[in-house]
Amino acid sequence: MNQTIKENTQEVISSKDLLLHYIGHRSLTRRVIEAFPEKDLFTFSIGGMRTFAQMTVELFSIAGPGLNEMVTGKTVPFDESFDHKNSKQVLLDKWDEETDRIRKLWMKIPDEQFGETLTLFGQYTGTVISSIFYFIDNEIHHRGQGYVYLRALGIEPPFFYER
């Protein structure tokens, strides 16, 4: 390795700190799920959009399976078939299970892998870090939508900056 380059390079964020940032977001999203009245979680929507439960199921289908593919190298097709049984508790339990799985898988990704290119779910090609940003950003995006649903239902959402 070229030591001159190495000495001038300092990471802007470590893998561990990015994981903590992500886990903070997941904690907030969990509180948004919790804030919904159970009925509205599975039925309420605006402008023909999906319910917040359906968006949550989309989130289940992306980050955990995506990280699993990064770690194991095994490609599985994209699968959004999780059965929530119209139960908030089922969603929350699955949320916690996925958070735990995400944490464990993340720790297995060596730093040098973040810049590597892969094709997730057999169809989305990009670097590992760009895919991980997609997982995080997509969660923030849908959670923001959940905030509007809550406000429309007359419910105050958790503070955005509390993680």
Add this chain to the structure above:
Amino acid sequence: MNQTIKENTQEVISSKDLLLHYIGHRSLTRRVIEAFPEKDLFTFSIGGMRTFAQMTVELFSIAGPGLNEMVTGKTVPFDESFDHKNSKQVLLDKWDEETDRIRKLWMKIPDEQFGETLTLFGQYTGTVISSIFYFIDNEIHHRGQGYVYLRALGIEPPFFYER
């Protein structure tokens, strides 16, 4: 410097790539502003929330001024007083101006500064990188809300994954 540690450390994302990621988000947010009918941009809201124009003005008040403080070291109070004159073009022009400013300021932040702690606007204490993630995440959050407004108005928003 401890070369053993340096040799085992590889950044998960470079400053330049994180800036490109951010600029991609800003490009998408610009298209969301553009997608609003001018009247609705300044009047439409759901559940007592702010209009998308008001959220956009909040975004003006955070990232550009925040990065300016990181680069110059000069603290200024948080200021959300931008006058949009009820004009979409005024918002879009300011958006472009801020994007350009953000890009130029970002390039002046040395890599080793990202881990340093600062108190932004005299009140928000955290590392530079955590503040920058706040700028990006807060934009994604409000843009997600803008997507719901657009859907409620019967308008198809731009694709989330197109930057």
